Amino acid sequence: MSAQSSIVEMQNIKKYFGAVRALRGVDLTLHRGEVLGLVGDNAAGKSTLMKVLSGAYSPDEGQILIEGARAHIANPDDSRRQGIEMVYQDFALANNLDVASNVFLGREVVRWQLGPLRIMNKRAMEDLARDLVARLKIDIESVRLKVENLSGGQRQAVAIGRATAFDAKVIIMDEPTAALSVAAISKVLDLVRELKAHGCSIIIISHRLEDIHAVCDRVIVLRQGRKVADRPVIGDIHEFREQIVAYMVGAKDDFATEMDQP
Ligand SMILES: Nc1ncnc2c1ncn2[C@@H]1O[C@H](COP(=O)(O)OP(=O)(O)OP(=O)(O)O)[C@@H](O)[C@H]1O
Ligand SMILES: [Mg+2]
Secondary structure, three states: OHHHHEEEEEEEEEEEEOOEEEEEEEEEEEEOOOEEEEEOOOOOOHHHHHHHHOOOOOOOEEEEEEOOEEEOOOOHHHHHHOOEEEEOOOOOOOOOOEHHHHHOOOOOOEEEEEOOEEEEOHHHHHHHHHHHHHHOOOOOOOOOOEHHHOOHHHHHHHHHHHHHOOOOOEEEEEOOOOOOOHHHHHHHHHHHHHHHHOOOEEEEEOOOHHHHHHHOOEEEEEEOOEEEEEEEOOOOHHHHHHHHHHHHOOOOOOOOOHHHOO
């Protein structure tokens, strides 16, 4: 049964912004331990779909099942409690803080809590951040470095590391390799493989089809708010690119119904 091997099931998700039909009834299944690619042209609805899963947006229609049970995700905290973490397109890191503080941003390790007075345990945070950096083989000399002094690739790694720091079962990455050097891209892709080896299930949004081809087990293509393809990643990169582009531009559609015709 699909509900048993699936960790996330999004069913018939609809999201409208005024007249813009950003999502027009999308189904998405993520299997346990799988890396799923989510692709499509600009404005296809990729970020919106993942923001629905991460609780940043509430869908107008549809439901979400986590490990087969109906989940109520009304905000990012609900989603996080279900073990879902999203790495946003713009990282959302605090540049003036160091790596350790960023890993724990918003959920610092509290030594004592006395009413509103919280004393953070800096040492414990640094130790945990150091373990995380080592475990994920992230290439950063010290967790005391300020994020503003890191390279783009290192920042991306911190953003991903941060998302994985609290036993997330599902990690969503929105354009994790955009604006990175070739060397930094390959490190981020290694990090994805490392997370998969640690048992995480991962969804990656990307315009870089070679990255999707390199790390994903399956790919979903969105076009104008609808799913038009859902298939395993097979074949060489040239074949793969040719097929995916055909879906992206509307030349192919595996889910067309009469209702979808203009
Ligand atoms: N908060 C919002 N308010 C109004 N419209 C929005 C909002 N968020 C998204 N949209 C619209 O929904 C549609 C889908 O946007 P979305 O960001 O999901 O696309 P995307 O596939 O992630 O594109 P890109 O590849 O450019 O990141 C677009 O037409 C966008 O303008
Ligand atoms: Mg987007």
